[in-house]
Amino acid sequence: MAREHRGALRHRALLVVLLLLAVQLVSLARPAYACGCGAMVVDPKTALSVGRETSAVRWDGHHEQIVMSLTVDGNARDAAWIMPVPHRATVELGDSRLFDELAALTAPAERTRRYFWPRSKDWPFRSGDVDGAAAPVPGAHGPGVGVVGRERLGPFDVARLTADDPAALRDWLASHGFRLPSTLATALRPYVAQRWEYVAVRLAPAERGGTLRGTLDPLRLSFASDRLIYPMRLSRLARTPQSLGLYVLAPHRMEPRGAIGGSTPKVFFAGRIKPSRTAVGRLAGTRGAFLTAVDQRFPHPERITGDHELRPTATDTSYQRIRYTDALWKVGGTPAWILTVGGATALLLTAAAVVAVLRQRARRRGAPAAPRA
Template sequence: MLREIRTRWSSFVRGRVLAVVLALLGIQLGSLVAPAYACGCGAMIPDSQRHVTVNRELSAVRWDGRQEQIVMSLTVTGDARKAAWIMPVPHRATVKLGDSKLFDQLGAATAPEHRTRHYFWPDNGDWPFTDDTESGDAAPRAGASAPSVGVVGRERLGPFDVARLTATDSDALGDWLADNGFQLPSRLNEALRPYVDQGWEYVAIRLAPQQANTALGGTLDPLHLTFASDELIYPMRLSRLARTPQSLGLYVLAEHRMEPRSAIGGDRPRVTYAGAVYAKSGPLHELTPDQALFLTAIDQEFPQPSHISGDHELRRTATDATYRQVIYEDRLLKVGGIPAWLLTMTGLSALVIVALVLGLRARRRRPVLPPPPVQAPPPIG
């Protein structure tokens, strides 16, 4: 009887373990063939049974109250050799290649200020608390037209095949994209529906690496989009299709300091720089010719892209307060290369010793007085 129970229990355990292993294997295989919908301001889709992930999206947005320009730089990883990407825009857009040096200029202008601050008492890693383990450094709007999908223009820009489209039906837009080599998922049709209802237009892009049989990777050439807009809008709604957490960096150039109206489902936007900027040359000068503008640098994380509720709408802040991020480097306070705390403790110890020695010497040198004479008692009677 006992042997039979053990046999049944062993079979049950083996069955459960096999089921768990098969489930994990199925999840892993599914993740290998499932595309990654990842792009902060649009939807990037790899070729079939391939994978591509947008690790970082960096964009510069220039807005003068009537016209908006977006220069976008994407850093991607994966094994896809081709990918398609679509971005909705509120008005008809022109598209050209951007200059990657723009982000070098913006990065230099908004670089954090480094300051050194000293601490007195030793901390971990300082003598006598040092250890032998190594530690790393901390580190006008588009209106409806007769055909469901209209082709405004199609250009070849470097590695990009760019199609500028209008659409009055999201399903028809999806069919056109599929018929013209833009392999996008059917569920993207539903995600595009709000833009179709608002009469937006679309920039569809196919991209491939410069060398054949090479997977997409690294930082792609930036694209420069220009369109009319009386509001400062950064399209984000399609990024809710992303399967991985998203990271967005925005450089906003306008007459005043700007801020997102809401977090749209991500972490709270964090300002890393706010201040006037003026460039005399380079691609930044082309965005701000002969004019000083207010530059606001904003970082935001989207741990759960499915929570993204809409597009970023940016507005003027109450004041044009300036801000620059400060990074402190903490160092142990030293005097002549010797820790100040050690000098202080040594000095105090020396003072205590000197005081004790002087006290002992003074005590030894103090004269000893003889006892007073004993007086005889007065006679009685």
């Protein structure tokens, strides 16, 4: 009986091990998809995750530019990134300073709020420094011709392909050691039907034998478009919640036409940008542009219904977040409440002294005169 029991335990353990191996193999067979626009394809034997995708879009009513920067991690030595575009695109390296400048430009404004009476962290309730501590408060194209262009940009091998010739994408991926996943081929069908094209980029680390890690150099895609479109449809293939941070430079303040299956898009900055020699100023153009920064969450990527299309708002209202710091009101380095209380006390003491003097004088005037001898 004991022998049979031990045999049953070994059989169950073997089944558990096989099940875990099967789950691992299935997970490895899936391509890692980037958040936002585009899809990432890797060798099934490796893994790659996109921790963050930051994008800036410039649109002047006829022409669109998308600058993208990916932060990746994993053990993949290379990967293929597929990006659908509505018209023939040109590709070049972007300015690595752009997103740092955008982050600084759209950061919350710092404001100080003064309060009069001391709080629990101030003297005399708390010994030591009497300064108030910071307290942040939330406030259509012709027939397809396959590969239409190819260039080497830094660590990127870029191929521009037509979407109405899916075999071109499949052959390009195969030539670089990748396989077109059936799910991705299915997701690309709407773009094929609309005669969109796509950009295929092979990502490789700068060092030979290295892996893809960290923030990659930004890529800039430029194409004709009479609508401001940000491709998002491929993100529905993602297996984890996705987020979108989008900087939009256009003649006017812009807003998404809908949530396309995600949370309500939230604007965290809106304001006019003047031409300058900075990366943001050059992207804004010689006439400047209105910058709208949008944040959106996709807890269930499979619910994404299409691409983002943005439209002008009714008015170009500016907006900036504010982060407050509370501080005790001081005059010349001394808390105002001490000066006020001290002054009031001194005034009361003075008044009391005056009253006492007046009373004393009154008593003297009222006292009878002493008799003469």
